[in-house]
Amino acid sequence: MLKSNNKKMEKLSIVKIGGNIIEDEASLNAFLKLFSNLEGKKILVHGGGKRATHIASKLGIESNMVNGRRITDADTLEVITMVYGGLVNKNVVAKLQALHTNAIGLTGADINAIQSEKRPVKEIDFGFVGDVKAVAHKSIDKLIQADFTPVFCAITHDGNGQLLNTNADTITSQVAVGMSNLYETSIYYCFELNGVLMDFNDKNSVVKHIDSKIYQELLNDGIVADGMLPKLENCFDALRGGVHNINMGNTSMLTQENDNFTKITL
Amino acid sequence: MLKSNNKKMEKLSIVKIGGNIIEDEASLNAFLKLFSNLEGKKILVHGGGKRATHIASKLGIESNMVNGRRITDADTLEVITMVYGGLVNKNVVAKLQALHTNAIGLTGADINAIQSEKRPVKEIDFGFVGDVKAVAHKSIDKLIQADFTPVFCAITHDGNGQLLNTNADTITSQVAVGMSNLYETSIYYCFELNGVLMDFNDKNSVVKHIDSKIYQELLNDGIVADGMLPKLENCFDALRGGVHNINMGNTSMLTQENDNFTKITL
Numbered sequence: 001m002l003k004s005n006n007k008k009m010e011k012l013s014i015v016k017i018g019g020n021i022i023e024d025e026a027s028l029n030a031f032l033k034l035f036s037n038l039e040g041k042k043i044l045v046h047g048g049g050k051r052a053t054h055i056a057s058k059l060g061i062e063s064n065m066v067n068g069r070r071i072t073d074a075d076t077l078e079v080i081t082m083v084y085g086g087l088v089n090k091n092v093v094a095k096l097q098a099l100h101t102n103a104i105g106l107t108g109a110d111i112n113a114i115q116s117e118k119r120p121v122k123e124i125d126f127g128f129v130g131d132v133k134a135v136a137h138k139s140i141d142k143l144i145q146a147d148f149t150p151v152f153c154a155i156t157h158d159g160n161g162q163l164l165n166t167n168a169d170t171i172t173s174q175v176a177v178g179m180s181n182l183y184e185t186s187i188y189y190c191f192e193l194n195g196v197l198m199d200f201n202d203k204n205s206v207v208k209h210i211d212s213k214i215y216q217e218l219l220n221d222g223i224v225a226d227g228m229l230p231k232l233e234n235c236f237d238a239l240r241g242g243v244h245n246i247n248m249g250n251t252s253m254l255t256q257e258n259d260n261f262t263k264i265t266l
Numbered sequence: 267m268l269k270s271n272n273k274k275m276e277k278l279s280i281v282k283i284g285g286n287i288i289e290d291e292a293s294l295n296a297f298l299k300l301f302s303n304l305e306g307k308k309i310l311v312h313g314g315g316k317r318a319t320h321i322a323s324k325l326g327i328e329s330n331m332v333n334g335r336r337i338t339d340a341d342t343l344e345v346i347t348m349v350y351g352g353l354v355n356k357n358v359v360a361k362l363q364a365l366h367t368n369a370i371g372l373t374g375a376d377i378n379a380i381q382s383e384k385r386p387v388k389e390i391d392f393g394f395v396g397d398v399k400a401v402a403h404k405s406i407d408k409l410i411q412a413d414f415t416p417v418f419c420a421i422t423h424d425g426n427g428q429l430l431n432t433n434a435d436t437i438t439s440q441v442a443v444g445m446s447n448l449y450e451t452s453i454y455y456c457f458e459l460n461g462v463l464m465d466f467n468d469k470n471s472v473v474k475h476i477d478s479k480i481y482q483e484l485l486n487d488g489i490v491a492d493g494m495l496p497k498l499e500n501c502f503d504a505l506r507g508g509v510h511n512i513n514m515g516n517t518s519m520l521t522q523e524n525d526n527f528t529k530i531t532l
Contacts, residue, residue, distance in 0.1 A: 055348075059324050078353060082321075086352020087344060090421065090429060094375040098427035102405075104376045109360040111370050111414055139368075142412040146405075148377055155356065161364035163356060 012144070012183035013042040016172040017190045019049025021251065022088055029095065031190070034254040036099035041144050041183070043175060044103075044151045046092060047168040048084040055079055072127040072165040080165050081107075084153040093151055104148045108132075108156030109163060111139045114171060116156035116164050130156045130164025132171065135178030169231070173238040180242030187238065187246040188254060189231075195249040195262030196232070198223060206249070210264045212236065232264070239266045278410070278449035279308040282438040283456045285315025287517065288354055295361065297456070300520040302365035307410050307449070309441060310369075310417045312358060313434040314350040321345055338393040338431040346431050347373075350419040359417055370414045374398075374422030375429060377405045380437060382422035382430050396422045396430025398437065401444030435497070439504040446508030453504065453512040454520060455497075461515040461528030462498070464489055472515070476530045478502065498530070505532045 015035055021027045035044060053063055056079045064071040072080065089105040096103035108114025108130075116130030143150050152175065154168040169189070176185045195206035196218075210218065215232060218224045224232055235246045247253055249261025281301055287293045301310060319329055322345045330337040338346065355371040362369035374380030374396075382396030409416055418441065420434040435455070442451045461472035462484075476484065481498060484490045490498055501512045513519055515527025 055325070058326070059321070081356050082348035082352040084352070085356045086348040086350070090347050090351045090373050090375060091427075093373070094423045094429050095427045097375055097378050097423060097425060102377060104370075105373070107356050107359070107371070109356060109363055109369075109371075111368060112363050139412075139414075142414075146408040146412070148405075148408075157360045157363060159363060161361045163360050 009182070009184040011040050012179055012185050013038060013040060013188060014045065014172055014176045014179070014185060015042060015188040015190065015254070016045045016047075016168060017251070018047045018168070018192075019051075020192060021190065022046055022092075023049040023051060027251075028092075031251045032092070032095050032099060034251055036096060036101045038254050042149055043140075043144075043179070044092070044096075044149065045154075045168055045172045045175065046084075046088060046151070047154055048080065048088060051088065052076075052079050052083040055083055066124050069124075069126070071125070072129050074128065077128040077163060077165060081155060081163055085155050085163075089151060089153040096149065096151065101149050102147055103151050104143060105151045105153070107153055107163065108166065108171070111143070112136050112157075112159070113140055113150075113152070114156040114166070114175065115159050116166055117158060118162070118164060128162070128164050130158065130166045132156060132166060132174040135174050137178035137181050140175070140179065141182055169234065173234055173241075173243070176243045177238055177241035180244070184244045185242070186244055187235075189246065189248045190251045190253070191248065192250070193248075194260055196224070196228060204260070206260050207262055208259070210262060212266055215264075235264050236266070239264065275448070275450040277306050278445055278451050279304060279306060279454060280311065280438055280442045280445070280451060281308060281454040281456065281520070282311045282313075282434060283517070284313045284434070284458075285317075286458060287456065288312055288358075289315040289317060293517075294358075297517045298358070298361050298365060300517055302362060302367045304520050308415055309406075309410075309445070310358070310362075310415065311420075311434055311438045311441065312350075312354060312417070313420055314346065314354060317354065318342075318345050318349040321349055332390050335390075335392070337391070338395050340394065343394040343429060343431060347421060347429055351421050351429075355417060355419040362415065362417065367415050368413055369417050370409060371417045371419070373419055373429065374432065374437070377409070378402050378423075378425070379406055379416075379418070380422045380432070380441065381425050382432055383424060384428070384430060394428070394430050396424065396432045398422060398432060398440040401440050403444035403447050406441070406445065407448055435500065439500055439507075439509070442509045443504055443507035446510070450510045451508070452510055453501075455512065455514045456517045456519070457514065458516070459514075460526055462490070462494060470526070472526055473528055474525070476528060478532055481530075501530050502532070505530065 253261040
């Protein structure tokens with residue numbers, strides 16, 4: 001639903017970082033400093049990266065890929081719970097505490113924040129993978145109102161005791177949509193590129209603003225294709241769900257100095 | 267300090283379970299049902315059990331024991347963070363959610379709940395082991411006031427980004443002492459025995475009540491010795507720190523039906 005709330009809402013930033021930042025200690029530390037300095041209320045969502053794959057292989061658990069996508073069997077879910085929910089999440093929290101950001105690490109099971117349902121088996125059985133069903137925005141807001149900064153890893157639960165592996169981008173957009181009931185929300189998707197590029201071979205050819213009309217033009221001109229297509233479709237879904245704006249670029253977009261990233265609005 | 271607060275305080279139960287319960291799925295499920303049914307505000311603290319040792323050995327990390335105590339080197343700390351903070355903690359939280367207890371899993375780093383300092387190196391270098399320095403009772407209370415049930419694993423942090431392995435019994439007593447500023451606190455140490463035994467060979471010879479005077483008599487008579495001595499010393503420390511009463515026994519002491527456990531008061 002599109003929000004038409006005339007009351008001025010407080011701002012909330014939801015920042016997502018991927019595995020490439022998580023895996024590199026220096027990049028992670030630099031990012032966390034930027035995140036810590038980001039003003040206003042905020043939420044961090046992190047992916048897991050290849051660490052889970054490394055540890056799984058050390059434990060003798062084979063990564064089972066179908067059409068380039070990982071199947072989450074019971075053993076793989078255990079590793080993901082250990083690595084994303086434990087190792088990565090708790091080290092990020094400890095590092096944020098050292099930067100005086102009062103972080104609290106969460107899966108979707110904690111405070112029943114994100115309930116999902118196990119993906120139905122069609123052609124492929126993805127195993128213990130969850131599609132988001134409900135975000136407990138009021139419970140998450142209790143943490144924010146207590147001046148805590150939620151740090152989500154990419155794990156949800158089904159409400160019946162089962163943890164489920166869930167895509168971190170989806171968690172980001174769904175949490176942002178949920179929080180849009182209470183806040184003017186901005187999503188920051190931090191990734192390797194500077195933003196959506198006009199020319200994939202020119203990293204500085206950033207499209208600085210995309211709205212529905214420009215998006216349609218980019219689609220018609222074939223600028224947006226392949227990997228970027230589902231990402232942008234998800235962005236417009238989130239915007240239609242009430243998210244105020246979405247920003248895509250490298251981590252330096254969190255500073256005031258850099259305006260070389262893509263801002264997406266309806 | 268001994269509390270002399272005339273105002274009637276609300277009750278808070280802090281329940282600790284050990285590795286033997288964590289490791290056995292049926293015992294864990296049965297315990298969580300009891301814990302879920304426990305009335306009033308409550309906190310759970312869990313140990314880790316042998317799972318960490320199994321996973322460490324699978325990962326080729328040797329468990330280094332000195333005088334029967336585990337040395338926590340950097341690799342071991344990673345495993346502990348994965349297993350206690352991730353695998354065990356998040357599965358317990360998901361199971362509690364299924365029982366309609368709105369649990370939130372925590373290390374001492376989350377909301378800066380428990381700050382510790384790395385144990386100084388004397389004869390033995392214990393590695394990344396932390397001794398509790400401060401409990402953020404007001405922050406923990408924000409979670410409790412929001413109707414969340416904190417579930418602590420045995421990990422703390424030093425405030426400078428370093429996670430530290432910390433004894434679960436110590437976390438239990440220190441959190442209870444901290445929360446005694448705000449609540450009438452009771453600790454429940456769930457373990458294998460029915461309580462403190464008069465005769466170690468008779469599992470039903472439970473000493474039902476111990477206070478400072480009885481404790482002195484038990485000491486004089488040599489009833490309390492070996493493993494039980496430091497446990498009881500810690501109990502009296504916690505009671506002198508403001509904890510209202512401490513109960514030791516098997517998990518069924520959480521029900522109304524069983525009074526065959528040891529209650530300890532000043």
